[in-house]
Amino acid sequence: MAVEHNEAVVLRAIKDLVIEPIPVPDLKDNEVLLQMGSVGICGSDIMYWQRGGNSRFRLEAPMIIGHEGSGTVVKVGSKVKTLKIGDRVAIEPGTPCRRCHQCKQGAYNLCPDITFCATPPDHGNICRYYKHAEDFCFKLPDHVTLDEGALMEPLSVAIYACRRGEVTLGSKLLICGAGPVGMLYMMAGKVAGASQVLITDIDDNRLEMAKSCGANHTINVNGRDKLEVASEIEALMGGQPEVTIECSSVDYSYDLAINATRQGGCLVAVGRPSGRTLLPLDVALRKQVDIKGIFRYVNCYPAALEMLSTGKINVKSLITHHFTFNETLRAFETAISRDAKAVKVIIHCDQ
Ligand SMILES: [Zn+2]
Ligand SMILES: [Zn+2]
Known part of the structure; x- marks a missing residue:
């Protein structure tokens, strides 16, 4: 499938969220190109949007927002072995260096060189097409939805x-x-x-x-x-x-x-x-x-997937609102509105 057009939800500055065209990313050997499916709005996304920062991270340049995502593989890099076109996956948003002391000890959440979606300066994944490392994508069984795949991110926080x-x-x-x-x-x-x-x-x-x-x-x-x-x-x-x-x-x-x-x-x-x-x-x-x-999570996505696929944990009840990609700004406004009583707001990037 030839993917030619891409667009993303970019946080240009505080309270300045816009949809902009972006290039379709080139793949490295170990990466897959994903058509983004569902992305949940997280408290940290709201902090960047409303205040331009979260914890020690500051928004200093325009950044694509979003990190609780799932998608469908549309292209694979030359050395990808475990995923194929059409697979639906949950995206673990942090990709560590794999070489530092912390990575070697298995505490890759503490890797000083980790790239993590929508944490400045790294871009997030509320976009149409996004690329990610194969081994930080978790294939969803047929009965687990893309919405549930997106919720594996906060569920991993909880498991950790x-x-x-x-x-x-x-x-x-x-x-x-x-x-x-x-x-x-x-x-x-x-x-x-x-x-x-x-x-x-x-x-x-x-x-x-x-x-x-x-x-x-x-x-x-x-x-x-x-x-x-x-x-x-x-x-x-x-x-x-x-x-x-x-x-x-x-x-x-x-x-x-x-x-x-x-x-x-x-x-x-x-x-x-x-x-x-x-x-x-x-x-x-x-x-x-x-x-x-505690900082994010480490090695928790496999457990999160087990919990969802076996029905031990049902996250669907937490999803209160759905929006299409073009409605992203409304989705963010809903997430902070007291009247909306939103718990988890999902943006459907494929709609
Ligand atoms: Zn989150
Ligand atoms: Zn590392």
Whole structure:
């Protein structure tokens, strides 16, 4: 198939998202050309769009947005062995150097030379055609949709958080933040063996969603004293949680998390607070609560695919909105609109 025309959704500057023609990429031997299918909008995409930055990364030049993608192979490089034209794949957005110390140790998420979709200066994949390394594309079985393939990205984040926190049989799991990833932490945590999941947030709609997705308990922490909430968590769960995953990025929530976690437990610190954070370190040290940092995920796509293809985790309920490629700006506006109550918004690049 001769692909001649390509276009992409380019973030030119803060709040300046436009559709522009781009070249069809040339393939290296180990790469495949994909007709993009579904791409989910992530909180980090919104940060770049609204604020021009996310964590330590700043938008300094126009960048194609999007990193939670799936697509269909339309062309293969000369040394590609495992994929063929017509295969539908989920795209793991980070391609590491494969040569550095971290890569050799298997921690390729920490590779200093990793290229990662829609992280400046690397382009993302809300475009018509996109190329990617063969071994970071995961072939979807026929019964797994392109939408589900796109959601393998945030699901991988969740799987990695559960691995870092060592969620296991009978764990009590506290999740601070009931956004789309919070929901996925809950689903992954339950599959990993968590017996109870309690989710906190300040938005009742999100907590309702959490309940309907399987949360055992929810607490709206808006305006509440952290120690009082920590006691309520202990009472509701019949003991303090061994594992807490913080994904709301606010100082209050970190403070609550450390106070609520059981002695000898673990806090997986996913949320990225914007400046310096005041943590009750004395409490964490005294209680021997391990605070574990986390950066993206490593070797989690195979597990995410297993979970979806066997039906152990159903991510479809998280998808609340669909848009075509040309409606991308509306898709982004919907993702941040309070009224839309969006959880996961999907852009269909093939429509
Ligand atoms: Zn994401
Ligand atoms: Zn490397």
